[in-house]
Amino acid sequence: MATTNLNIRTDKAIKDQAEEIFNELGLNMTTAVNIFLRTAIREQGIPFELKLDVPNETPAAAIEEGREMTRAEEYLIFFLERYRYHKGLSGKDAIELFQSKGISEYILSHYDALHVQSEQSVIEEIDELLEDSALSNTP
Numbered sequence: 001m002a003t004t005n006l007n008i009r010t011d012k013a014i015k016d017q018a019e020e021i022f023n024e025l026g027l028n029m030t031t032a033v034n035i036f037l038r039t040a041i042r043e044q045g046i047p048f049e050l051k052l053d054v055p056n057e058t059p060a061a062a063i064e065e066g067r068e069m070t071r072a073e074e075y076l077i078f079f080l081e082r083y084r085y086h087k088g089l090s091g092k093d094a095i096e097l098f099q100s101k102g103i104s105e106y107i108l109s110h111y112d113a114l115h116v117q118s119e120q121s122v123i124e125e126i127d128e129l130l131e132d133s134a135l136s137n138t139p
Helices: 012-024 029-043 071-087 091-100 103-109 119-136
Strands: none
Touching: 012 029, 029 071, 071 091, 071 103, 071 119, 091 103, 103 119
16 A cells, blocks of 8 residues: 655644643544545545534544454444434543443454444344343343
8 A cells, every 4th residue: 555645734732732632532633634635535525524613523443543443344434423422422431431341353354244334233232232231140
């Protein structure tokens, strides 16, 4: 994969605030921008709703800088965003939920079967996994 540099201008306070959030998510600025660009390409547009007076939250799975994402990893990031949107979760809460309940691993290991299903079907499957997880943790 050939790489190129992308130079942008932004307010220092905005850059600092974004870096703080990305660091909490285990990301750096380069990885966060690459996630945004890949999602914009996949969705053929801005990958979030444009609204006035709504705080920005950028969910993403923590990935190592410089590592090329597999299709399964890209799908995981896509579905993390879609699930977060459908359930009204913050990015951080969605990431914690996916990681703590094994949803991330499930999506990665079942990518071949999941990526051909409808978005709603996969959301329902995730809900069932979470329900099963809650039931198995009940004494």
